[in-house]
Amino acid sequence: MTPIIASSLLATTLIFGCTNIDGNEKRVTVYVSADEQIAREVFSAFTKQTGISVDWVGDTESSKNTMLVQRLIRERNRPIADVFWSSEILGTIHLANAGVLTPCETQQAAQWPEQYRDKNLLWFGFSPRARVIGYDPKRISEEDLPRYWWDYSQAVIADPRFGTTRTHVAVMAEFPEECEALFSSMEQEPMLGGNAATVQAVVDGRALFAMTDSDDVHGAIAQGQSVEMYMPRHHDGEGGGTLLIPNTVSIVKGCDHPYLAATFVHFLLSDEVATMLANSNSRNIPIQPSVASQFPSLIVKDPLHVDFYSVAQQDDAQITQVMDAFSQ
Numbered sequence: 557m558t559p560i561i562a563s564s565l566l567a568t569t570l571i572f573g574c575t576n577i578d579g580n581e582k583r584v585t586v587y588v589s590a591d592e593q594i595a596r597e598v599f600s601a602f603t604k605q606t607g608i609s610v611d612w613v614g615d616t617e618s619s620k621n622t623m624l625v626q627r628l629i630r631e632r633n634r635p636i637a638d639v640f641w642s643s644e645i646l647g648t649i650h651l652a653n654a655g656v657l658t659p660c661e662t663q664q665a666a667q668w669p670e671q672y673r674d675k676n677l678l679w680f681g682f683s684p685r686a687r688v689i690g691y692d693p694k695r696i697s698e699e700d701l702p703r704y705w706w707d708y709s710q711a712v713i714a715d716p717r718f719g720t721t722r723t724h725v726a727v728m729a730e731f732p733e734e735c736e737a738l739f740s741s742m743e744q745e746p747m748l749g750g751n752a753a754t755v756q757a758v759v760d761g762r763a764l765f766a767m768t769d770s771d772d773v774h775g776a777i778a779q780g781q782s783v784e785m786y787m788p789r790h791h792d793g794e795g796g797g798t799l800l801i802p803n804t805v806s807i808v809k810g811c812d813h814p815y816l817a818a819t820f821v822h823f824l825l826s827d828e829v830a831t832m833l834a835n836s837n838s839r840n841i842p843i844q845p846s847v848a849s850q851f852p853s854l855i856v857k858d859p860l861h862v863d864f865y866s867v868a869q870q871d872d873a874q875i876t877q878v879m880d881a882f883s884q
Contacts, residue, residue, distance in 0.1 A: 583609045584816040587628065588641040589621040589719075590803060591771070594836050595641070601832065602823050608816055613637070621647045622718050628808065632656045638811040639820050641803065644720045645681060648804040649868040652678040658809035660821050668825060672802060672843060681802030682825055683833040683840035686856055687724045688785040688798070690755045690766035690773045698786060705788045706734040709741040711765035712754045716746055716878050720769050720801045726867050727799055727860070729874035731790065739881040746882065759783055769801075771838035778837045787856070795861030800841065803833075 588595045592614055599610040615624050625647035628640060632655070640657075642648045651657050652674060659677040672681035689708060691701065702708060705728065716725040728735045744763070747753050754766035755773060759781045766772075773785040787798040805824045807817040823829060830847040833840035834854060841856060842848045848855060867874075 581609055582607070582813075582816060583611055584638045584813050584820055585636060585811075586610055586612045586639045586641055586820065587624045587637040588612050589615040589624055589643040590641055591643075591838065594833065594838055597836070598824070598829060598832060601828070602820060605823070606819060608819065610820075622722075625651060628656050629654055632809070635808045635810050635812075637808045638813045638817040640806050640808060641824065642805070643685075643803055644723050644801050645679075645804050645864050646723050646726065646868050646871055648679045648806055649674075649864060651806065652676075653868070656809055657806045658811075658814070660807050660818050662818060662822070664822060665818075665825075669843065679804045679806040680821065680825055681804050681843075683830055683842060684800040684802040685720065685838070685840060686770040686785075686787060686798050686800055687720065688768060688770050688773060688787055690758050690768045690776070690783050690785055691764065692758055692761075692782050693784050694782050695761075696764065698784070701786050701788075703789060705767075705790055706731075706738050708765050708767065708788070709738060710743055710763075711767045712744050712747050712757050712763040713742070713767040714747055714749070714751050714754055716875055719750065721751065721767070722871065722875060723801050723867075724767070724799055725878050726871035726874045727862055728790075729870070729878060730862075730867065735878065736881055739878050742882065755781075755783060771840065774839040775837050789858075790860050794858065797858035797860055798856050799860045799862065800856060802843075803840070 595612065599612060603609055615621060621642055621644055628637065628651055657678040661677055665677055665680065668680050673679065689711065714721040716722055747757065751768040751772045754768045755776050757763035758766045759776060770785060773783055776783045789796050805821050807814060807821060811817055827844055827847050830842040830844050834842050834847065834851045839854060841854045842851060
């Protein structure tokens with residue numbers, strides 16, 4: 557853990573303690589769309605370190621994140637959750653724009669890298685995953701793979717209305733001509749079941765390529781499957797490479813336990829959690845230099861430059877256009 561985050565976490569825990577004034581156990585409620593196995597490990601480490609228990613509500617693979625975003629909006633006048641830990645970013649930006657989130661106004665939070673936080677400290681990005689092409693190296697060699705995303709009309713893709721697939725498709729729509737040509741020429745309709753299903757289609761031989769997340773490929777490799785990942789470019793030049801989609805964490809406005817929520821935010825932004833996620837089967841990419849140096853194989857050399865706020869302003873219309881393109 558970095559000294560800044562570690563000292564903040566310790567100070568918060570010492571100031572507010574681990575029990576309420578009446579002696580009841582302290583608990584924080586977290587809505588989370590990260591994979592359950594990974595989330596449980598993080599929650600356990602948090603409780604062990606702080607003594608604060610976690611009550612949590614998850615999401616399904618196929619509707620990743622979307623259901624929880626809608627629930628938070630419905631509950632904004634009487635929030636149940638203290639914290640939202642999202643596996644992507646556009647839904648979090650929509651919550652910020654809808655007034656569902658409140659700032660985490662600590663000195664430590666304000667020092668988080670600007671490209672990974674809201675300017676008003678409403679959310680913080682950490683440990684991203686990469687959007688990649690999954691393929692079977694026994695069927696096609698890396699040197700024969702198309703260099704650009706726009707040349708993968710043979711790929712399968714998860715439902716673009718949900719999760720990181722929605723985020724990536726909305727980003728792709730920033731390149732309108734290439735995007736329309738790609739999705740109108742794709743050979744298969746979007747798949748139900750999320751990104752893991754697209755990788756499984758490659759493993760089973762039902763698809764040549766999968767548009768998916770790096771963690772799904774890492775998970776299949778850990779299971780001994782014949783699958784690898786490739787990172788196509790979106791355009792030439794610096795900043796035209798791989799899309800990184802961060803996890804995000806935010807405090808819910810009007811929540812019952814704002815101080816405990818801040819403690820949890822600090823924990824998720826710690827070097828300890830970055831190391832846990834990088835070591836997990838998900839192999840999330842650490843953004844802290846001190847942690848990234850320990851995982852050189854995870855470093856993405858030329859990530860795509862993207863304005864997520866701009867994308868979020870148009871993603872509903874862009875997703876509608878892409879879904880229409882599939883039907884052409």
